[in-house]
Amino acid sequence: MTDKRNIGDIMTSAIISRFHLEAERTPSGVEILASGVIGVKEFSRESVELLTHSGRVFIYGKRLSILVFENGTVEVKGRIEDVRFGYGKN
Amino acid sequence: MVRIDALVFGYRKIKISADDLSIVTSIFIREGIISIFNSDGTLTVRERDAAKARSFLSGKVEFSESETLGIYGIYKRIEHKRSIFAASMIGMIFVMLLSSVVWDIRVDGNASIPDSQIVLSLSECGFSIGDFWHFVDRGKIESLYLKENNDISWININRRGTVAYVSVIESDQAGEVKKESYGYANIVAEHDCIIDEITVKSGTATVKPGDVVKKGDLLISGIFPSESGGGFCYAEGKVVGKMSETITVEVAREYEKRTRVGESICDVRINFFDFSLNIFKLYGNSGNSCDIIEDIKVFSLFGERRLPLSVSTKYIVEYDVTCESYTDEQIVSIARERLNSMMLARLAECDLIKIKTDGEYTDNGYSMSSHIVFLTEVGCEVEFAVE
Numbered sequence: 188m189t190d191k192r193n194i195g196d197i198m199t200s201a202i203i204s205r206f207h208l209e210a211e212r213t214p215s216g217v218e219i220l221a222s223g224v225i226g227v228k229e230f231s232r233e234s235v236e237l238l239t240h241s242g243r244v245f246i247y248g249k250r251l252s253i254l255v256f257e258n259g260t261v262e263v264k265g266r267i268e269d270v271r272f273g274y275g276k277n
Numbered sequence: 278m279v280r281i282d283a284l285v286f287g288y289r290k291i292k293i294s295a296d297d298l299s300i301v302t303s304i305f306i307r308e309g310i311i312s313i314f315n316s317d318g319t320l321t322v323r324e325r326d327a328a329k330a331r332s333f334l335s336g337k338v339e340f341s342e343s344e345t346l347g348i349y350g351i352y353k354r355i356e357h358k359r360s361i362f363a364a365s366m367i368g369m370i371f372v373m374l375l376s377s378v379v380w381d382i383r384v385d386g387n388a389s390i391p392d393s394q395i396v397l398s399l400s401e402c403g404f405s406i407g408d409f410w411h412f413v414d415r416g417k418i419e420s421l422y423l424k425e426n427n428d429i430s431w432i433n434i435n436r437r438g439t440v441a442y443v444s445v446i447e448s449d450q451a452g453e454v455k456k457e458s459y460g461y462a463n464i465v466a467e468h469d470c471i472i473d474e475i476t477v478k479s480g481t482a483t484v485k486p487g488d489v490v491k492k493g494d495l496l497i498s499g500i501f502p503s504e505s506g507g508g509f510c511y512a513e514g515k516v517v518g519k520m521s522e523t524i525t526v527e528v529a530r531e532y533e534k535r536t537r538v539g540e541s542i543c544d545v546r547i548n549f550f551d552f553s554l555n556i557f558k559l560y561g562n563s564g565n566s567c568d569i570i571e572d573i574k575v576f577s578l579f580g581e582r583r584l585p586l587s588v589s590t591k592y593i594v595e596y597d598v599t600c601e602s603y604t605d606e607q608i609v610s611i612a613r614e615r616l617n618s619m620m621l622a623r624l625a626e627c628d629l630i631k632i633k634t635d636g637e638y639t640d641n642g643y644s645m646s647s648h649i650v651f652l653t654e655v656g657c658e659v660e661f662a663v664e
Contacts, residue, residue, distance in 0.1 A: 226299075226302075226306060252315050253313070254311075254314075255306050255311060258309065
């Protein structure tokens with residue numbers, strides 16, 4: 188069933204943010220800044236699964252928290268121990 | 278954990294179920310709502326995004342929302358006392374700004390150079406009371422000061438609160454620099470004396486204890502005798518001689534007695550940093566002899582931190598001058614005090630052996646003299662060159 192809304196009224200960005208990951212050490216653990224994130228599949232105290240256009244990012248650790256910024260930028264903070272990547276369109 | 282902009286402009290805490298975390302996070306990412314998510318289901322949203330967040334969450338998930346938190350939230354809740362709150366915030370900002378200003382400069386380590394001269398030189402290098410600490414490059418000022426002033430060999434500026442502590446080492450104090458003896462020297466007598474003790478470090482002694490020498494006589498030679506191989510050196514050693522001297526003091530019987538007649542304020546100024554405001558000035562001349570005394574009152578916090586505020590008051594103190602005479606006892610006492618101070622200064626680095634003091638009344642007053650015999654170092658270096 189298709190959505191009958193007028194798509195022209197929705198302001199969407201024509202540029203899809205490219206995926207980019209940065210990590211920085213902090214006193215409480217590690218901060219990971221990820222750009223090009225379109226959603227979160229799973230979020231718990233020990234694991235976070237981020238969705239991007241072309242794959243996924245699995246982050247494991249302890250005491251994880253998420254900061255959401257604009258333009259699909261997300262920061263994951265906490266005692267991050269393991270980062271894995273998955274592939275496939277979302 | 279709250280962002281600083283949320284803390285200042287207000288934020289809200291929204292509580293959702295832990296199972297809905299991933300859905301809500303995805304919605305906020307898609308809509309660009311800046312927020313902080315914790316794994317226990319609480320999220321923090323800025324006050325200005327709260328309405329937008331509420332609209333996206335309504336009907337999708339169950340949630341509860343707190344009142345506005347942060348400084349803006351406090352401000353909203355204090356409905357009838359906002360002026361007090363605003364005044365408190367303005368006061369805090371004012372204190373924060375003033376605490377980043379240099380209020381006082383204190384100097385230590387200086388012996389012969391006065392504090393005021395060092396402070397003046399620092400202001401010429403770009404550092405003075407009233408400057409903002411944030412804009413002060415201490416390293417650059419220290420380097421510039423050393424470059425412009427030869428009387429200081431080391432300077433360090435430390436900040437403690439709003440006070441600058443300047444530590445200096447004067448060039449004279451920077452350790453006794455051993456004379457670079459590229460040449461040669463003899464040690465000769467500085468005064469007529471009888472040699473009491475002679476200690477030679479380098480050179481050849483030409484006198485012995487008990488010898489009578491006159492000023493200029495050779496005491497330690499920098500020339501080695503040919504029998505011992507010859508050669509030259511920079512003579513070093515200590516020669517102590519016995520000397521005698523007479524110190525005389527004369528005190529006039531008549532003296533001018535100044536009687537304080539009155540005191541009046543002639544000038545009052547309020548000083549704030551380098552700015553001076555003259556609030557009172559008295560013009561005209563005084564008929565009597567007078568002294569002008571300036572009294573500067575400085576204010577401090579808790580007796581420690583000096584404020585950059587002072588009040589300087591000038592007084593005219595008028596005197597009447599009359600001729601008076603000392604009594605015999607007074608004149609002897611004054612002569613004795615003056616003689617003692619002169620002897621203390623003369624014998625500061627000497628050992629006194631004998632002293633004989635006499636006094637007599639003269640036509641003008643009283644004369645007291647002490648004949649002293651003492652031991653002192655009498656050698657001085659005289660350089661010479663060899664062609």
